[in-house]
Amino acid sequence: MSTIEELAREIESLKLRVASSESRLEIVALKARYAQLVDQRFSRGNVIDNESLALVATRAAELFTVDGSWDGGPGLGVSIGRDAIAERLREPTLDFSRHFFMNPMIDLAGDSAIARWDLLSPCRRADGTSYWMSGYEDDEYERVDGAWLHRSMRLTTVFMAPIGEGWDRIFA
Numbered sequence: 368m369s370t371i372e373e374l375a376r377e378i379e380s381l382k383l384r385v386a387s388s389e390s391r392l393e394i395v396a397l398k399a400r401y402a403q404l405v406d407q408r409f410s411r412g413n414v415i416d417n418e419s420l421a422l423v424a425t426r427a428a429e430l431f432t433v434d435g436s437w438d439g440g441p442g443l444g445v446s447i448g449r450d451a452i453a454e455r456l457r458e459p460t461l462d463f464s465r466h467f468f469m470n471p472m473i474d475l476a477g478d479s480a481i482a483r484w485d486l487l488s489p490c491r492r493a494d495g496t497s498y499w500m501s502g503y504e505d506d507e508y509e510r511v512d513g514a515w516l517h518r519s520m521r522l523t524t525v526f527m528a529p530i531g532e533g534w535d536r537i538f539a
Contacts, residue, residue, distance in 0.1 A: 391473050393515045394480060394508055401430050401517070402466035405456065409463050412491065412537035417457075424456035432509055436519040443522070463497075463537055464490040468504070478510040479518070486522070489534055497533025501525045 369377075404427040408420055415423070428449040431437065437452045438445045446455040466488050473482040484504045491497045502525045507518040 387475055390475055390480065390510070390515065394473055394482060395471060397430060397508070397515050397517070398468050398471070398482075398484060398506075401427060401520075402468055404430070406465055408456070408459050409461070411539065412463050412534070414459050414462055420457055420459075421453075424453045427456050428453035431517045431520075432511060435517050436521075437517075438519070438521040440522045440524055442524070460492070461490050462493050463534055464488050480508040480515070482506045482508065489530075491534045491537075495533065495535070497530040497535075498527045499530060500527045 404423055407423045408415060414420060428435075431449055431452055434448055435452065436445065436447050437455060439455075443460065444455065446452045466486060468484040468486055470485040471482050473480055482505075484506065486500070486502050486504055488500045489497070490500050502523050505521045505523070507520075508515050509518045510516075
């Protein structure tokens with residue numbers, strides 16, 4: 368028969384495991400929301416109108432801490448702070464992309480976390496050249512007022528391979 372102290376320790380252990388699992392799920396949902404928003408900047412192979420683009424860019428930037436860092440690597444540059452991130456995202460270098468983040472490796476430490484995500488993205492430049500882009504993102508997260516946000520995101524591109532006829536039939 369378990370003692371009250373043993374049951375109390377077991378309950379505390381279970382509470383920590385549940386909190387850890389919930390944090391991981393919230394971080395996965397945050398990353399999915401980010402991917403959804405950066406891809407929402409395009410519709411049917413075109414950049415959306417400026418007013419909608421500004422709204423989507425602002426919503427994506429709000430997924431970062433106030434002083435968050437967005438690092439797109441040498442080709443895309445670095446933006447610090449929500450205003451700068453929103454401004455950067457209002458200037459797409461593509462006219463189509465789909466971000467597929469997978470294989471998350473998330474390490475939690477209280478109200479902060481780090482993660483590495485593999486990234487695969489079909490994308491197209493404004494000149495019509497289509498690519499498969501592959502890389503990974505190294506992220507830092509912080510829980511602010513109970514919500515997980517990106518503290519920093521750093522993209523490393525492994526390759527961009529041109530695709531013959533490309534992505535010329537984009538339906539959504």
